[in-house]
Amino acid sequence: MCLAIPGKVLEIQQDAQGVRMGRTNFGGVVKQVCLEYTPEVQCGDYVLVHVGFALSKVDEAEAERTYQALEDMKQLGELETPEFETRDTAPSGGAP
């Protein structure tokens, strides 16, 4: 029910009643979304949409930062588990 998905705003205009609307692309599906609650949003921004309303602008810098932190965790993990690293590079001769 609280399902909300991110979409990219392609075009902003007012509808016949003067409500601020945006044509928004959800991975290929384009729908009209009400932008009244996100006055700061501009074309090209990603917004989080629930039942036809943009509730929040996706903070791209913050998304990048979080994702990078997770990626770093992955890198760190690879250093901690050398058994996966050494398998291919172990010398072929001389082993007992």
Add this chain to the structure above:
Amino acid sequence: MKFLDEYRDQALAEKIIGEIRKTVTRPWVLMEVCGGQTHSIVKYGLDYLLPKEVELVHGPGCPVCVTSLEMIDKALAIATRPDVIFCSFGDMLRVPGSDVDLLILKSRGADIRVVYSPMDCLKIARAHPDKKVVFFAIGFETTAPANAMSVWQARQQGVKNFSILVSHVLVPPSIASILQSPLNRVQGFLGPGHVCAVMGYREYEPISARFRVPIVITGFEPLDLLEGTLMTLRQLEQGRAEVENQYSRIVQREGNRVAQDLVNKVFEVCDRKWRGVGSIPKSGYKLRWEFREHDAERIFDVKEIDTKEPEACISGLVLKGVKKPHDCPAFGKHCTPEHPLGATMVSAEGACAAYYAYGRHLQPRKHETELEATR
């Protein structure tokens, strides 16, 4: 970035699970608040990937599930009227009332329509000035801005034949109610990311402090849920109890002020009865007096309704995190999504329906049966 697929990366998920294993030293019980999170956890089998010390119980955050039987019977009574076009989100149609559901009424000829957004109802109302168009306004804080806007616009545009039947519920009072229960087992919460996109998370801070419980505002994708779990477990293991924000790409502490302003203009807080749980003080929204001409409960004088709840159903205990779906003898046998007995089976986001959809009625999880044996 598209802010979706990136958060389903398997290698990263494995890495976070590794971190969780390193963090956990003893058993913990966490609750994900939102039904959407439950659905995601069961769909991706995230609970199966966690170490056996970590138990996830499923929260009350499915508004379809917790809409009271009285309210559904009121909806059915209004939808039966020949002068009404009754509009609803699709997932309310199969929710059983005392006797029938909206889908059965539709098959008998009632004009019941599924809409994507409450704003669609304004178009319907303008196209049918001779009819009364009623929208079944259920949901948590996430949906309140949309429903508030529909009423606000109806008044601005003079659409007099539009009203809403309000059954809004609020998350913080329900969390507090779970923590106050003598049956409570929950030690940390994955907070509802989309509710907080609207409301922010300031109101969770006193709850976290009062009950000494970590609350981590969490998103809905697998990596979000795993990271939220890790953050909660770190707090528990370190003896901290704070509100943290995992979902920082969407949620800010203050939330969406523009949306909150309109919600507060249109709605006011009221006591609300939750299906399976009972009445919780100050846990819902109702329309303010100024908007009474758009309030379906006032327009249609629906009499006191005698409700009948099936006796076999344990959904109230499931919603409070006390029981799991397969603790119920009816689960998957005479209670299925086709013939639901109660709240948590009716909506796809209910814990019972999610367990059923992903085959969990077929065989219980191995380490769950082991856990049972050690309890």
